[in-house]
Amino acid sequence: LSEIVVVILWFTMQSELNSAVKDKLVTLLREGYREDSLNGTNQISNGWNYIFLTLQCCGVNAVANGTAGDFQNTPNWSGKSSGQKLPISCCKGVTAASYNAPST
Numbered sequence: 389l390s391e392i393v394v395v396i397l398w399f400t401m402q403s404e405l406n407s408a409v410k411d412k413l414v415t416l417l418r419e420g421y422r423e424d425s426l427n428g429t430n431q432i433s434n435g436w437n438y439i440f441l442t443l444q445c446c447g448v449n450a451v452a453n454g455t456a457g458d459f460q461n462t463p464n465w466s467g468k469s470s471g472q473k474l475p476i477s478c479c480k481g482v483t484a485a486s487y488n489a490p491s492t
Contacts, residue, residue, distance in 0.1 A: 413448045418462045424475040426487050437477040441487070446478035 420432035426441075428434060440446055447458030456473040459465055467475060476482055 410448055414458055417448055417458055419464075421459075421462050422464045422466055424465075424467050424472070424477070426477075426484060437475060437487075438484070440475065440477035441482065441484060446474060451478065 416432075417436060420430075421436050422430045423433040424437070426434055426437050449458055451457035451474065459467075459474055462468075465475075467473075476487060
């Protein structure tokens with residue numbers, strides 16, 4: 389009986405845990421992300437960019453066509469001032485080696 393209760397609690401609590409973790413990650417991204425760089429002065433931004441490259445993702449929530457996803461509400465991100473919607477790390481085919489390479 390106790391095993392059944394544990395399994396039920398796991399499935400019930402898993403959704404709440406996922407939601408809480410996701411909310412915290414979005415908050416950390418919005419409050420801490422500042423630079424589109426892998427080796428800039430903001431270590432939080434560097435970390436996020438490595439995560440985006442490694443996991444081939446862009447933010448915490450998926451980016452829908454025509455939107456900037458989580459970066460739409462990231463007030464301190466320097467790319468906004470130049471009209472950039474998403475960091476380079478969100479682009480397909482970008483690697484750590486090509487990240488800061490000049491455009492061709």
